[in-house]
Amino acid sequence: MKNTLVLLATMVLAACAAPAAAPTQVAEALPPTLEPIAPTAAPTDASPPFEAATFVDAEGRFSFQYPASWTVLGGEAGSRGQYVQIASWDPGDAPVESLPRGESQLQVAVYQWDPKGDLDARLDMRRTAFINSGIQIVEETVLPLATGPDGVRMLLHYNGEEILQYFFLLGDEYLEFTALGDFQVIDEAIATFMYGSR
Numbered sequence: 439m440k441n442t443l444v445l446l447a448t449m450v451l452a453a454c455a456a457p458a459a460a461p462t463q464v465a466e467a468l469p470p471t472l473e474p475i476a477p478t479a480a481p482t483d484a485s486p487p488f489e490a491a492t493f494v495d496a497e498g499r500f501s502f503q504y505p506a507s508w509t510v511l512g513g514e515a516g517s518r519g520q521y522v523q524i525a526s527w528d529p530g531d532a533p534v535e536s537l538p539r540g541e542s543q544l545q546v547a548v549y550q551w552d553p554k555g556d557l558d559a560r561l562d563m564r565r566t567a568f569i570n571s572g573i574q575i576v577e578e579t580v581l582p583l584a585t586g587p588d589g590v591r592m593l594l595h596y597n598g599e600e601i602l603q604y605f606f607l608l609g610d611e612y613l614e615f616t617a618l619g620d621f622q623v624i625d626e627a628i629a630t631f632m633y634g635s636r
Contacts, residue, residue, distance in 0.1 A: 486626045493524070493546070494635045499608055503630040504544065505623065521547035526619065542619025544627065554610035561590060561605060568594060576600070586633035591625075604628050 490503035493510075504524055511534065513522035525534065526542040537543055553559050568575060574595040581589040581604070589606040602624055604615040617624040 486630055488623065488626070490630070495548070498635040500606070500613060500631065500633055501635045502627060502632070504627045508542075508544075518551060519547055519549035521545055526623075537618050540619075542623060543617065544624060545616040547614045547616070548608060549612045549614065550610070551612055555607065557587065557590070557605060557607040557612070560612050564603075564605070572596065573601075581628075583631070583633065589631070591628070593621075604631075606631070 486503050488505045489507070491506040491508070492501055492503050494501040505526065508524050508526050509528045511523040511525055511529070513520060522545075523534070524544045524546065527538060534543070549560075551560060551563075565575065575592055576595050577591075577593040579591045581591055583589060587607045589604055592603045592605070594601040594603060599618070600621070602615075602617040602621055604617075606613040615624075615628060
């Protein structure tokens with residue numbers, strides 16, 4: 439599992455880096471456009487099967503609900519993107535080097551990438567990167583959304599581990615979720631995704 443977390447970090451940092459490897463900075467706090475708000479009651483028509491907290495980026499471009507018992511961890515910001523992580527356990531101040539047994543982790547990343555605003559081109563680039571890295575795409579599903587452009591869900595297999603990735607268009611940028619652990623809970627959280635804020 440440690441190798442999978444290292445792979446996750448590598449995937450995020452590689453996607454954040456400029457073509458000529460730009461260094462990233464560790465954010466002191468949550469990156470400004472990725473900021474969760476306090477737990478709220480979920481709307482009754484789209485209530486997930488868990489007590490929910492709502493995550494909304496600072497610009498109100500998207501929101502989703504996740505289990506209120508989960509912990510929002512710090513992230514990183516680079517020249518081409520930024521991410522934060524949400525974990526089903528509280529690791530305290532210790533760096534997350536491996537996923538504890540029975541726990542889950544969701545990474546929320548926003549990327550600035552060329553071509554801008556072209557999810558099909560972004561997906562083609564990510565598929566190529568996965569294949570070149572030895573990551574198998576097991577399943578790919580379109581996620582129809584009433585509030586904006588459709589998203590895509592991919593189930594990946596690498597080194598004996600499964601990883602979920604979700605891709606959304608966010609104006610000229612790209613929003614990507616990467617998940618390990620309890621895929622049922624993760625799918626239930628992403629099912630509450632909407633463009634804009636609640």
